[in-house]
Amino acid sequence: MRTATFAGLLVFVAVSAAPAASQEGLAASALANSEFSWVRRAAPGFRVYFQAGSYAAQHQDSLLARLPMALQHARTLIRSPAPADPIDLFFVETREAMTRLVGARATGFTHQSARAVFLMTNPTWRAFERHEIMHVVAWHAWGPPAARNDWLQEGLAQAADGRCGEFSNEAVLRGLTRRHGWVTLQDMLVNFRQQPDLRAYLQAAALTRFLLDAYGPTAVETLWRNGGTADSIIGDRSFAAIEQQWREVIASGDQPAPQRLAAIDEVGCGVVAPTR
Ligand SMILES: [Zn+2]
Missing domain, CATH: 3.30.2010.30 (Zincin-like)
Known part of the structure; x- marks a missing residue:
């Protein structure tokens, strides 16, 4: 009896210590x-x-x-x-x-x-x-991000995805900015949801990836918790100066062929490439 009770208690403790959420x-x-x-x-x-x-x-x-x-x-x-x-x-x-x-x-x-x-x-x-x-x-x-931090939530998520169509985020962004121009840093920071979403998401993703690579997750976490402005200091420079430098870095390079870029621009990053 004692053994059975003890065994039952063990099971009970084990289950209650790690309940399935x-x-x-x-x-x-x-x-x-x-x-x-x-x-x-x-x-x-x-x-x-x-x-x-x-x-x-x-x-x-x-x-x-x-x-x-x-x-x-x-x-x-x-x-x-x-x-x-x-x-x-x-x-x-x-x-x-x-x-x-x-x-x-x-x-x-x-x-x-x-x-x-x-x-x-x-x-x-x-x-x-x-x-x-x-x-x-x-x-x-x-934890929950600072208010008006949509650009960073989506930038981080799309940076994790890493791809748009069969291309990198950066390659598609390059093609889109050559077609349409950049979303300004100010619009990205304060009016993210009002921007054309494909361009805004890819621009946020490529910028977030650059911040992760150059300044590390802790700097990005600080932006997540506190929010960012053009004057925020990241490392030892303003966010505006960093963003300007980043644009110059990613502006040169390959982009998708025109027909494929147009399909992605119209339908989105999830569109599956046609098979021959
Ligand atoms: Zn998302």
Whole structure:
């Protein structure tokens, strides 16, 4: 009897010391949504849900394998620990499904505080798992960002993705700035959401990547927590001076061929390259 009681107590202690976090926020509401049925899988650091019958469900093994790599990549980029609890990650087929689940016609969406990620993928659209997973990793490492820090949240996430179409963020940005010009630093810092989103995201991503490489994650964390202005001092120089130097550094180099650049400019970074 004593042994049985002791064994029972051990089990109880072990379970209560590491309870599985329940789904929260938009993850909980997606699972409770009777319009959707989900194929449930798991990967290290993730609980994953594929919309039943979708393109993603047909490719679940390969999509699943990308997730731990994306998490590790995000953590390496900002040298952060893993989130304490698993990320709940949903794959759906269409923008309509995204709208029904998260209320936005997005191709990727993250509810940071709930560790809930939603990704659209189909034969013509690549999933942005590195982008959305970085939203969760940064938020859990550094906490909620300063107000009006949209440029840095999106810059960091898109820097983690690293790609636009089959090109680097920087190559597509180069092509777009040669076509349309730059978003000013001031507009990026204070009116980010009012800018043409592809250019603003890529410009923020390439600038954030430059800051990470040149000044390290701690300098970027300071911007995340405190916000930044053109006069903010990073290292020993003003943000405005750094941004000017960065433009000169990335202005020269390759860009996508005109037809492909036009397709990306029209549809976005997730557009899958045509196969011959
Ligand atoms: Zn984002």
